[in-house]
Amino acid sequence: MIDDKLQTVLDQVLQRNPGEPEFHQAVREVLESLGRVVAKRPDYLDQALIERICEPERQIIFRVPWVDDKGQVQINRGFRVQFNSALGPYKGGIRFHPSVNIGIIKFLGFEQTFKNALTGMPIGGGKGGSDFDPRGRSDGEVMRFCQSFMTELHRHIGEYTDVPAGDIGVGGREIGYMFGQYKRLTNRYEAGVLTGKALFNGGSRARKEATGYGNTYFVQAMLGTRNESFDGKKVVVSGSGNVAIYSVEKAQAFGGKVIAVSDSSGYIVDEAGIELDLLKQVKEVRRARIDEYLQLKGESRGAYFIKAGEGSIWDVPCDVAMPSATQNELTGHDARTLVANKVIAVGEGANMPSTPDAVRTFQAAGVMFAPGKAANAGGVATSALEMQQNASRDSWSFEQTESRLAEIMRTIHDTCARTAEEYGAPGDYVLGANIAGFVRVAESMRELGVI
Numbered sequence: 471m472i473d474d475k476l477q478t479v480l481d482q483v484l485q486r487n488p489g490e491p492e493f494h495q496a497v498r499e500v501l502e503s504l505g506r507v508v509a510k511r512p513d514y515l516d517q518a519l520i521e522r523i524c525e526p527e528r529q530i531i532f533r534v535p536w537v538d539d540k541g542q543v544q545i546n547r548g549f550r551v552q553f554n555s556a557l558g559p560y561k562g563g564i565r566f567h568p569s570v571n572i573g574i575i576k577f578l579g580f581e582q583t584f585k586n587a588l589t590g591m592p593i594g595g596g597k598g599g600s601d602f603d604p605r606g607r608s609d610g611e612v613m614r615f616c617q618s619f620m621t622e623l624h625r626h627i628g629e630y631t632d633v634p635a636g637d638i639g640v641g642g643r644e645i646g647y648m649f650g651q652y653k654r655l656t657n658r659y660e661a662g663v664l665t666g667k668a669l670f671n672g673g674s675r676a677r678k679e680a681t682g683y684g685n686t687y688f689v690q691a692m693l694g695t696r697n698e699s700f701d702g703k704k705v706v707v708s709g710s711g712n713v714a715i716y717s718v719e720k721a722q723a724f725g726g727k728v729i730a731v732s733d734s735s736g737y738i739v740d741e742a743g744i745e746l747d748l749l750k751q752v753k754e755v756r757r758a759r760i761d762e763y764l765q766l767k768g769e770s771r772g773a774y775f776i777k778a779g780e781g782s783i784w785d786v787p788c789d790v791a792m793p794s795a796t797q798n799e800l801t802g803h804d805a806r807t808l809v810a811n812k813v814i815a816v817g818e819g820a821n822m823p824s825t826p827d828a829v830r831t832f833q834a835a836g837v838m839f840a841p842g843k844a845a846n847a848g849g850v851a852t853s854a855l856e857m858q859q860n861a862s863r864d865s866w867s868f869e870q871t872e873s874r875l876a877e878i879m880r881t882i883h884d885t886c887a888r889t890a891e892e893y894g895a896p897g898d899y900v901l902g903a904n905i906a907g908f909v910r911v912a913e914s915m916r917e918l919g920v921i
């Protein structure tokens with residue numbers, strides 16, 4: 471249900487942004503939560519504040535030409551959506567995936583604005599990417615693509631303007647190539663312009679681990695509210711990229727038994743518990759498909775591979791589910807299977823991985839549900855810590871950085887829980903995250919006047 475005045479705002483968004491279903495979905499979810507806020511604080515409807523929050527400050531679309539290993543010219547499309555800079559420079563990752571389009575980048579930038587607000591740090595929201603597919607491309611091709619992408623992007627970013635980071639398809643290698651090209655074009659060693667850099671280029675310890683660790687810290691705090699913990703729990707993590715791998719690592723450190731992971735080719739189950747070193751070898755070193763895990767492990771009881779399209783990773787019974795691949799990967803049907811299999815908690819490592827039907831199903835069944843904009847905020851929070859280290863030309867230890875991350879995740883958890891309670895919906899982390907994030911952005915925008 472959505473308040474009448476907010477429905478008018480939503481109608482405008484739908485009309486102004488046709489053919490962008492993910493963006494519509496993200497806006498609808500936030501507006502659905504704001505009914506309780508405008509009931510208490512009708513002044514938030516003044517000065518088109520909510521309409522302005524739904525409209526990106528700037529959208530940049532550009533051509534990315536590059537030459538492949540065969541000497542053929544390839545063309546991709548690049549995007550950067552600078553959504554909201556009320557709280558600080560735009561901040562948010564860059565995604566390289568063939569599915570990328572302006573609607574997906576807008577949904578991600580919109581989510582990012584509230585997520586960044588929730589961290590309590592001085593960062594605005596943005597997102598970028600390209601429909602380039604790095605899979606199967608040589609290092610040289612990836613480098614030439616990144617250099618061409620940055621040749622245009624560098625005009626629009628800067629440590630006080632917009633600070634991109636990684637996302638799907640963009641890890642340390644790609645950030646390195648982009649930072650190299652930025653430095654060359656600007657003749658400035660401006661370390662604070664990108665985060666997720668290598669350690670010797672001004673990167674932060676624990677940044678790589680931060681999103682997965684952060685989600686696990688959030689879920690641990692949420693489990694704690696019902697006197698539960700990861701200890702002895704069966705855990706399923708979808709994806710096997712940056713967020714998934716470090717969710718597996720931390721869930722195991724907390725005593726959980728992770729029994730399944732996936733990629734776009736399918737999922738593997740290992741009833742004995744996923745062997746983390748083997749998973750890292752397959753994904754971080756060999757950049758291979760997930761079934762190679764089983765080839766390297768050899769014959770083993772309770773270990774098998776299911777091809778994409780022949781089953782869902784959410785068919786695997788578990789106590790804790792951590793969707794960490796991509797948007798709308800967990801459907802209402804999957805959620806009903808998980809509920810029937812007695813899942814107790816869901817922590818979204820990815821952005822908007824659960825469909826609206828899935829979220830409703832979890833909440834109606836009393837499953838503890840942590841939405842991505844709160845649960846996966848550890849990545850961007852640690853990026854902000856990287857910016858702090860760059861600004862002070864300092865480099866913190868792993869322990870110091872991780873303990874800041876743990877503290878930030880605990881604060882985000884408590885803020886969401888407290889806000890949900892204050893607005894009459896205890897335990898509803900979706901409502902808590904949306905309202906707490908919104909209020910911070912809205913208050914800051916109001917101070918700045920109509921801009």
Ligand code: NDP
Nearest residue numbers: 637638639681709710711712713733734795796820821849
């Ligand atoms: P990676 O590229 O490192 O890994 C993505 C993983 O998800 C891969 O295993 C990939 O499989 C799988 N995947 C991607 N798209 C699809 C798809 N359409 N269908 C099935 N599987 C898919 O990305 P990250 O781990 O960085 O990002 C994962 C999610 O977490 C995204 O939603 C991202 O926005 C979010 N996130 C990431 C943050 C970060 O710090 N990196 C911060 C906050 C959120 P394959 O290789 O086969 O494509």
